[in-house]
Structure formats: structure tokens, C-alpha cells
Amino acid sequence: MHGALAELAREAARSADTHLLRVDLPAFPGIRFYFKDEAAHPTGSLKHRLARSLYLYALCNGRLGEGQGAIDASSGSTAISEAWFARLLGLRFTAVMPDCTAPGKVRLIRALGADCVLLPKGVDASAVARERAHREGLCYLDQFGLAERATDWRGNNNIAESILAQMASEPDPVPAWIVCGAGTGGTSATLGRYLRYRRLDTQVCVAEPTGGAFATGWRSRDPQDLASRTTLIEGIGRPRVEPGFLFDVVDRVEEVDDIASIAAAWRLESLVGRRYGGSSGTNFVACLRLARELRDAGRSGSIVSLLCDRGDRYDETLFNRDWLAGHGIALAAGRTALDALENA
Structure with missing residues (x-):
């Protein structure tokens, strides 16, 4: 850590x-x-700040351990930033996203070495990410649940x-x-x-x-x-x-x-x-x-x-x-x- x-x-x-x-x-x-x-x-969006904060929050709260991968639900920009930080830290990362996400975002996430799970309209990406985290032993970064508390306001x-x-x-x-x-x-x-x-x-x-x-x-x-x-x-x-x-x-x-x-x-x-x-x-x-x-x-x-x-x-x-x-x-x-x- x-x-x-x-x-x-x-x-x-x-x-x-x-x-x-x-x-x-x-x-x-x-x-x-x-x-x-x-x-x-460096990752091209406002979400660079959030992604850094989410990883810090996960590490300092003991939610992300050595050798553990990370996963999150995103419409793209947060996932790009999270994938970039995962590569920096040598972690596996999976992004769960709507299948209507701009193709350029999907390509960039994959170029950063992360996996993309694309879901059809109506499927709750957060629920899928949470379930996969539990099943596969991943750290669910949970941007939607933790954004306001992970950032030092x-x-x-x-x-x-x-x-x-x-x-x-x-x-x-x-x-x-x-x-x-x-x-x-x-x-x-x-x-x-x-x-x-x-x-x-x-x-x-x-x-x-x-x-x-x-x-x-x-x-x-x-x-x-x-x-x-x-x-x-x-x-x-x-x-x-x-x-x-x-x-x-x-x-x-x-x-x-x-x-x-x-x-x-x-x-x-x-x-x-x-x-x-x-x-x-x-x-x-x-x-x-x-x-x-x-x-x-x-x-x-x-x-x-x-x-x-x-x-x-x-x-x-x-x-x-x-x-x-x-x-x-x-x-x-x-x-x-x-x-x-x-x-x-």
C-alpha cells in the first residue's frame, strides 16, 4: 500500500x-x-481528479489490497482515468459501461490495458460492477457512491x-x-x-x-x-x-x-x-x-x-x-x- x-x-x-x-x-x-x-x-478530463481520489480512498480505507484488481461503472471518462491510474499502479482494471458509449472512449480504455464490459440499454452498470467485484474479488471503486466523500472538499x-x-x-x-x-x-x-x-x-x-x-x-x-x-x-x-x-x-x-x-x-x-x-x-x-x-x-x-x-x-x-x-x-x-x- x-x-x-x-x-x-x-x-x-x-x-x-x-x-x-x-x-x-x-x-x-x-x-x-x-x-x-x-x-x-493527462487523462483528458475532469475525472482525472476523481480517479486519483477514488484510488486514494480505496487504499487508505483498506478496500484495495496488493495484487487486487479494480472495477467501476462509468459512461467513459471516469473509466479512462481509472484505467490510466490502474496502469500506473500495475493493477488490473475493468470498466462496465453502456454500449452506446462513444467508440473513441472504448478504444482508449482498451489501449490502456483495461477490459470493457458493454451493457445494453436498461441494464444497471453499477449493479453489474458491484456483483462482479463480489464474485471476482475486485475492488469496486464506486464513483457514483463515493465521489463526494472521496474528494477532500x-x-x-x-x-x-x-x-x-x-x-x-x-x-x-x-x-x-x-x-x-x-x-x-x-x-x-x-x-x-x-x-x-x-x-x-x-x-x-x-x-x-x-x-x-x-x-x-x-x-x-x-x-x-x-x-x-x-x-x-x-x-x-x-x-x-x-x-x-x-x-x-x-x-x-x-x-x-x-x-x-x-x-x-x-x-x-x-x-x-x-x-x-x-x-x-x-x-x-x-x-x-x-x-x-x-x-x-x-x-x-x-x-x-x-x-x-x-x-x-x-x-x-x-x-x-x-x-x-x-x-x-x-x-x-x-x-x-x-x-x-x-x-x-
């Missing part, structure tokens, strides 16, 4: 913090947009601490809003807790696909609520409210249709010069809505959001016009609606 913990500490020391990119949009004078580029992590370079440190010298160092998606709920929990811990007035907005369980559950405060529809946006829009999603540290949930999220993902490429996945587009739409409210109320300030994962993972899906057409996504209509929102 000591050797594995030392390896994780060395990896953390080698990893630089991710960039905070500033974007100014002419339609919103006095309102500054900042995007935390979590795709810059008081600091230790969590994403909230990192954002505020980078904002310290900006014109509006205390953001009006921080916008994130919710997959496990761990990021919104970390942000909300840390902002309260620091006694700041920044509010947390969760950007969620329309009809997602986190949106319906947050409104009703019922953790048993289920999603009313499915989404094409991987990583968010869970079918049920996960244990790590803490209702009371989230100030607002903005629901975004898939077509708007995808159009916004395409728009981000022209704004920052590289592609990001659909959840980054969902975040961007929520940022624009919040910025309109600030502007219309005569307020200035800053809005911070996350660029969650690399867009090249979606070259065969969200950035493929034939794939979009096959799923009924009219990109031109989405762009027109986004232009109206951005320039209104």
Missing part, C-alpha cells in the same frame, strides 16, 4: 494545474466568462480551491456563479461545500440535460426521482439521483436540450480553439442564460464554468454530421438558437 500511495503522490506532484481561460463576449459588457480547462489533465487542490486561487487577481475574483454538470454529483458537492467553507457569496449552478434525474430530484428534493427522458450527452443526465448529489449546496439547476448542448460544443471550438465534449456545451448554455440575467439586472461580474473532456473522443458522434442526422439533431437550428441566446 505504501508504494501505491507514494506513486499517486508523485503523479500529483508531476501534474500541473489546469488552465483557466477567459472569454469576453460583446453582448455581455462587464461580464467575464472563465472556463476551467479540465481536458488538459476543504482543500488539497480540489477544483474549487484551484478556481478561486486562479481568480484571485482577476477583476472580479469572487465569481457570481460557478457552473458545472453532474455525473456523480461530486463536483457540485465539492464546489458548494468549499464556497460555504470560505464564506463566499458565489452560487453554484448545475447544468443538466432536460429531463435528467438531478433536475427533477433537485426540484422535488426527492432522491428517488428518475429521469423523464434520455440524453445524447455522455457523462451527465443520469437516469437516477446518485448518492453524491447534495441538494442543499446547489443553488440552481438549468435544464438544457441536447440540440443546444451540441451546438454550444461546436461553438466552443471557435471561442477557445479546440474541441470539448457535449457536457461542456451544456455548461456554456447555462452560462449564457445566467449572463443574460446579470446583464438585464444591470449587474457585472464573473461566471466560471468547466471544460470537462476532450472533444476528439466524440469525433464519431457529436462532431459527426451523419451521426447527428441519424439521431434527429438539426445542427443548423441549434446554432441559430444559440446565436440568439448569445447575442440577445
